[in-house]
Amino acid sequence: MSFDQNLWTSLPTPALLIAPDDQIVDANPAAEGFLNSSTKVLTSGRLWERVSIDAPLQEAFSRARQDETVLYVNHINIGGRDRAPVSCNIQIAPLNGSNGQMIFLISPRELVTRINKAGGAQAAAKSAIGMAEMLAHEIKNPLAGITGAAQLLSMNLSNGDLELTDLIVAESRRIVKLLEQVEQFGNLRPPEKKPVNIHDVLDRARKSAMVGFGAAMAFVEDYDPSLPPTLGDADQLLQVFLNLLKNASEAAGNKGGTIRLKTSYDMSLRLRRKDGKAASVPLLVEIIDDGPGLPPEIEDNLFEPFISGRENGTGLGLALVSKIISEHGGWVTVDSVPGRTAFRISLPIATRKDLQSDMETY
Ligand SMILES: Nc1ncnc2c1ncn2[C@@H]1O[C@H](COP(=O)(O)OP(=O)(O)O)[C@@H](O)[C@H]1O
Numbered sequence: 001m002s003f004d005q006n007l008w009t010s011l012p013t014p015a016l017l018i019a020p021d022d023q024i025v026d027a028n029p030a031a032e033g034f035l036n037s038s039t040k041v042l043t044s045g046r047l048w049e050r051v052s053i054d055a056p057l058q059e060a061f062s063r064a065r066q067d068e069t070v071l072y073v074n075h076i077n078i079g080g081r082d083r084a085p086v087s088c089n090i091q092i093a094p095l096n097g098s099n100g101q102m103i104f105l106i107s108p109r110e111l112v113t114r115i116n117k118a119g120g121a122q123a124a125a126k127s128a129i130g131m132a133e134m135l136a137h138e139i140k141n142p143l144a145g146i147t148g149a150a151q152l153l154s155m156n157l158s159n160g161d162l163e164l165t166d167l168i169v170a171e172s173r174r175i176v177k178l179l180e181q182v183e184q185f186g187n188l189r190p191p192e193k194k195p196v197n198i199h200d201v202l203d204r205a206r207k208s209a210m211v212g213f214g215a216a217m218a219f220v221e222d223y224d225p226s227l228p229p230t231l232g233d234a235d236q237l238l239q240v241f242l243n244l245l246k247n248a249s250e251a252a253g254n255k256g257g258t259i260r261l262k263t264s265y266d267m268s269l270r271l272r273r274k275d276g277k278a279a280s281v282p283l284l285v286e287i288i289d290d291g292p293g294l295p296p297e298i299e300d301n302l303f304e305p306f307i308s309g310r311e312n313g314t315g316l317g318l319a320l321v322s323k324i325i326s327e328h329g330g331w332v333t334v335d336s337v338p339g340r341t342a343f344r345i346s347l348p349i350a351t352r353k354d355l356q357s358d359m360e361t362y
């Protein structure tokens with residue numbers, strides 16, 4: 001295809017590529033989700049056959065194609081196969097240099113308001129999360145009903161059947177946990193920043209890993225004791241390290257492995273902020289494991305929500321890491337080959353002023 005495949009697949013807005021005869025040529029993942037159809041099904045027909053549109057768009061469509069102009073239509077109901085129509089705004093734009101192909105963009109109106117409310121920043125992640133959050137909320141209630149009913153049922157059952165109700169309860173709990181992660185992601189509050197000793201946070205994370213998900217792992221501490229405090233939210237930073245330790249432990253599997261927690265100071269690291277100013281982020285925390293390394297197919301989108309390389313993964317762990325670290329004015333990178341995966345987090349240091357104002361609150 002002549003345009004950027006990455007852009008196409010990460011575009012959070014449902015988008016279709018339409019040929020001059022109105023045949024659907026391609027559908028991005030957002031469109032597949034929105035229309036509840038696969039690209040394969042969608043591209044096997046014309047726009048009007050595969051998408052239900054309650055407006056006489058055909059004429060407008062061919063006009064836009066002829067004039068090579070962009071067409072905007074608001075408040076029309078669009079639905080897909082097995083998908084009830086919802087109110088949408090659409091844009092139809094000619095794809096330059098494509099001999100009459102058009103891009104058909106669908107913005108569900110509910111999503112539009114949500115994104116606007118959220119301020120437009122990181123709209124991609126936010127819209128996906130917004131959808132998931134709504135869903136999470138909707139699914140939790142009936143699920144509680146199902147679990148409760150299974151538990152009631154189990155009271156009068158023989159052992160063989162009990163296994164089945166136990167399964168229902170256990171699997172429902174797993175779904176609830178997953179949904180809670182989605183909600184947690186959506187509800188993340190801004191960090192309450194104070195001077196924080198990063199080694200204390202790392203210790204807390206390591207200890208809780210050792211008694212739980214990281215029981216099979218060996219931990220090596222490689223700390224620079226002279227490291228000054230960072231300015232951050234200790235609980236949120238704890239969450240960051242827990243997520244990284246958890247991923248490293250999960251990657252290692254049952255046989256275990258070694259996780260190295262390393263801190264150092266690198267004054268040369270600077271970060272260009274949105275306002276153009278460079279800020280220094282000299283505190284370096286590295287979480288290094290000797291596991292199999294990142295699955296290559298997700299490496300490029302690792303920090304995006306819902307990108308997971310595990311069967312039961314949510315793909316929210318690293319998205320949360322990235323969100324928290326960016327709200328702390330830091331950055332996170334990863335470097336992975338089989339046998340060595342290193343997540344590097346760079347954080348700013350607390351200024352003298354931060355330290356003083358912290359003292360005054362006691
Ligand atoms: N240390 C690591 N070693 C190997 N793969 C990793 C590591 N950390 C993350 N990954 C990969 O990145 C994916 C995304 O991680 P994450 O965002 O935490 O979501 P989840 O753990 O729910 O899958 C994981 O599923 C895994 O495939």
Ligand SMILES: [Mg+2]
Pocket residue numbers: 243246247316317318
């Ligand atoms: Mg994870």
